[in-house]
Amino acid sequence: xxxxxxxxxxKRVSAISQRSVSSSFQVLPQFCTSSSSSSSSESPSSKLFxxxxxxxxxxxxxxxxxxxxxxxxxxxIAYDKGSGRSRGFGFVDFAEKDNAxxxxxxxxxxxxxxxxxRISFALERVRGGPVVVPRFGKSKRDR
DNA sequence: CGTGAGCGT
Numbered sequence: 001x002x003x004x005x006x007x008x009x010x011k012r013v014s015a016i017s018q019r020s021v022s023s024s025f026q027v028l029p030q031f032c033t034s035s036s037s038s039s040s041s042e043s044p045s046s047k048l049f050x051x052x053x054x055x056x057x058x059x060x061x062x063x064x065x066x067x068x069x070x071x072x073x074x075x076x077i078a079y080d081k082g083s084g085r086s087r088g089f090g091f092v093d094f095a096e097k098d099n100a101x102x103x104x105x106x107x108x109x110x111x112x113x114x115x116x117x118r119i120s121f122a123l124e125r126v127r128g129g130p131v132v133v134p135r136f137g138k139s140k141r142d143r
Numbered sequence: 144c145g146t147g148a149g150c151g152t
Contacts, residue, residue, distance in 0.1 A: 049149080049150055049151090051147090051148075051149060051150085052147080052148090052149095055146085055147085076151065076152095077151090078149095078150080078151050078152085079151090079152060080152090081152055084152095087147095087149085087151085088146095088147060088148085088149085089147095089148090089149060089150070089151085090151085091150080091151065115147085118148090118149080120149095120150090122150060122151085123150055123151095124150095125150085125151055
């Protein structure tokens with residue numbers, strides 16, 4: 001009597017559960033590297049951090065040096081705002097991560113203009129977005 | 144200048 005009712009309810013829930021799972025199967029590929037190695041040598045993005053550059057290198061030379069590995073989407077050199085001279089490091093964004101990975105493994109440790117290159121994956125410029133934590137009622141005078 | 148490890152006008 002009562003048992004039948006319970007079984008029916010359970011069956012219905014099970015069916016709904018299965019349908020729900022079949023409908024929604026999305027996960028984040030970058031944060032779900034369970035079987036893969038969680039090393040920094042992965043390729044989370046196609047932007048590369050180029051270090052070890054000479055202080056006289058410009059974006060054109062860097063792009064020319066990396067454009068042979070694939071389609072270069074963007075090249076940027078970190079310049080000093082106060083003086084205008086390069087800081088000796090820049091960024092290269094490739095159209096595909098595979099190209100960036102190849103370029104990294106191909107030019108990392110090589111010498112450009114007499115200095116060894118240091119290449120690694122670039123950290124994004126924005127690190128958290130417009131997340132602002134205001135003071136919850138206490139502005140000043142809580143010290 | 145001797146600048147040199149790092150992550151951006």
